[in-house]
Amino acid sequence: METTMTATRIDRGSTETTTIYSEGGDLVFERTFDAPRELIWKAFTEPERIPRWWGPKGSTTTVAEMDVRPGGTWRYVSSAPDREDVVFYGEYTEVTPPSGYTWTFMFDVEGVGPQGGPETFTFEDVDGKTKVTSVGHMGSPEVIEAALATGMVAGAIETWDRLEALLAEG
Amino acid sequence: MQAPDTLSATFAALADPTRRAILARLADGEASVKDLAAPFEMSQPAISKHLRVLERAGLIEQGRRAQWRPRRLRAGPLRDIADWVGQYRRHWEESFDRLDAYLRDLQESKEHEDGDDDDRHTNRPG
Numbered sequence: 001m002e003t004t005m006t007a008t009r010i011d012r013g014s015t016e017t018t019t020i021y022s023e024g025g026d027l028v029f030e031r032t033f034d035a036p037r038e039l040i041w042k043a044f045t046e047p048e049r050i051p052r053w054w055g056p057k058g059s060t061t062t063v064a065e066m067d068v069r070p071g072g073t074w075r076y077v078s079s080a081p082d083r084e085d086v087v088f089y090g091e092y093t094e095v096t097p098p099s100g101y102t103w104t105f106m107f108d109v110e111g112v113g114p115q116g117g118p119e120t121f122t123f124e125d126v127d128g129k130t131k132v133t134s135v136g137h138m139g140s141p142e143v144i145e146a147a148l149a150t151g152m153v154a155g156a157i158e159t160w161d162r163l164e165a166l167l168a169e170g
Numbered sequence: 171m172q173a174p175d176t177l178s179a180t181f182a183a184l185a186d187p188t189r190r191a192i193l194a195r196l197a198d199g200e201a202s203v204k205d206l207a208a209p210f211e212m213s214q215p216a217i218s219k220h221l222r223v224l225e226r227a228g229l230i231e232q233g234r235r236a237q238w239r240p241r242r243l244r245a246g247p248l249r250d251i252a253d254w255v256g257q258y259r260r261h262w263e264e265s266f267d268r269l270d271a272y273l274r275d276l277q278e279s280k281e282h283e284d285g286d287d288d289d290r291h292t293n294r295p296g
Contacts, residue, residue, distance in 0.1 A: 012259075017270075027258065031266045034274075034277075043273065053265060053268040055261065055268075057268065
């Protein structure tokens with residue numbers, strides 16, 4: 001990962017099970033699973049296993065394409081009842097079983113074009129359990145800073161907008 | 171969905187700490203250029219320049235009511251950016267929960283399999 005300055009780790013609201021932090025332009029998720037590394041590797045790289053867990057709750061994932069080798073491409077279609085299908089796609093750039101892989105994680109935004117970037121998964125054996133680290137490159141530290149900082153601001157504005165509309169009604 | 175150029179304009183506008191500070195100040199309510207310039211050691215024209223960048227990015231707008239044209243925040247582009255990182259975060263938090271449950275299922279059913287079929291597997295530690 002290229003970083004131009006010394007990257008500092010900043011906690012981004014870790015939960016009981018998952019450590020979440022940003023480091024430079026990367027957003028990192030870490031979680032230890034009570035499963036051997038070989039099984040984790042299969043869960044991430046065998047097409048028939050992906051629909052069992054990939055994607056937020058309430059969504060279903062269909063694997064359209066998944067060629068797990070450097071230069072191989074992948075394409076998942078994510079469906080959910082409350083939105084249109086979203087296609088995620090990209091290319092595997094580094095594949096080192098069973099310790100991890102890197103792929104590009106892309107999606108198209110209407111009118112904007114492809115968005116996303118490289119994502120690296122590392123699987124470490126820790127006494128029979130496996131520590132999974134996902135590193136997603138979000139662009140620059142500023143983007144992460146701004147996005148997370150403005151999340152709350154945006155929420156506040158919506159509240160005022162509603163208040164203002166209410167007041168306007170008289 | 172916002173216009174094509176807006177997302178990159180939004181990112182560019184947010185890259186500057188002074189502009190982020192201005193947005194944070196506006197999060198407390200609308201303010202005049204003079205009010206916004208006060209916390210910074212900057213001239214009003216310098217602040218106005220930042221305000222124009224924020225305005226072009228669609229992050230703020232000028233109020234219509236008062237003569238002093240207070241600036242206020244606009245929710246749209248901010249929400250779009252926050253959404254993207256928020257959704258990415260939600261994706262991994264929830265996928266990890268689902269993966270955890272899936273792995274438990276697998277290992278439970280595997281234990282049964284192992285018990286039924288001792289010839290196929292050698293005993294593993296742990």
